[in-house]
Amino acid sequence: MDESGGNSKLNFKKFEQFFNENIHAAGLIAYRYVSDKQLVEDILQDAFITIWDKRSQIYNSDAELRKYLFVTVRNKTISYLRSIKVKQIEIDNALASMCLQEEAKLYTDEELALKVSKAIDKLPKRCQEIFKLAYLNDKSYNEIADTLTISKNTVKTQMVIAYRILRVELKEIYLNMLFILTNWKKRE
Structure with a gap:
């Protein structure tokens, strides 16, 4: 790979070499946040696809590309964790709503039973x-x-x-x- 900082083109062969040289370090960054191997692999795949898609805009040197990779991995991992948090909040809110509805239904059922009982009496x-x-x-x-x-x-x-x-x-x-x-x- 070109370490000179020149604007040489990142072709597939260079990208494959960059991938092989940096996959382990990028994986360690993702593992700092999540411990699920499959999830880390998914995040890494996403990150490398993003870099491949943006290669003409971001490639100046291997060092800069490596920094971009590490920041991308970190950001994708954090985004995933945020989405889990949002989903958990949504789940918590849905469960709370269901509990309130069940309490209201229970109260309604109790009211109905009481009215029926009084009417039977x-x-x-x-x-x-x-x-x-x-x-x-x-x-x-x-x-x-x-x-x-x-x-x-x-x-x-x-x-x-x-x-x-x-x-x-x-x-x-x-x-x-x-x-x-x-x-x-x-x-x-």
């Missing part, structure tokens, strides 16, 4: 008993009828009454409740 005693057997104990209409020694039609009638009362009591959340109730298994 307002049902007439027998209607409340049948409704709880159906939804809290997961019993079918036939099982409820057998348990309470009443007809299946009485169970159906009491459930219709329960739905009407709950619809009125829970009118602002009726659609949410309807969704919940329709997702429970059918009682027949």
Whole structure:
């Protein structure tokens, strides 16, 4: 390589020689910041590609090119670390947001459960008993009828009454409740 400082052209053969002479030192610079071998290789590859692409603008001498290489490796490594930090901040922010949303949803679910519970408590005693057997104990209409020694039609009638009362009591959340109730298994 030309150490004279003259503006000789950096051809592929000279670049290959420069690469072989400086790859180890450039790798040590990258390793000061990161310890992942594959990442260091990627950074070095990027740096040498950058130098090859800009060779006509930056090549005056081997010494200057070596300085440029080392600064490029350092800057690419730091840029990578900054991107990781930004990504980590983005991940942390996303996780914090998800936690807040989950807390809000949990609060909403607790509120909904409390409202439903209060509305169920307002049902007439027998209607409340049948409704709880159906939804809290997961019993079918036939099982409820057998348990309470009443007809299946009485169970159906009491459930219709329960739905009407709950619809009125829970009118602002009726659609949410309807969704919940329709997702429970059918009682027949």
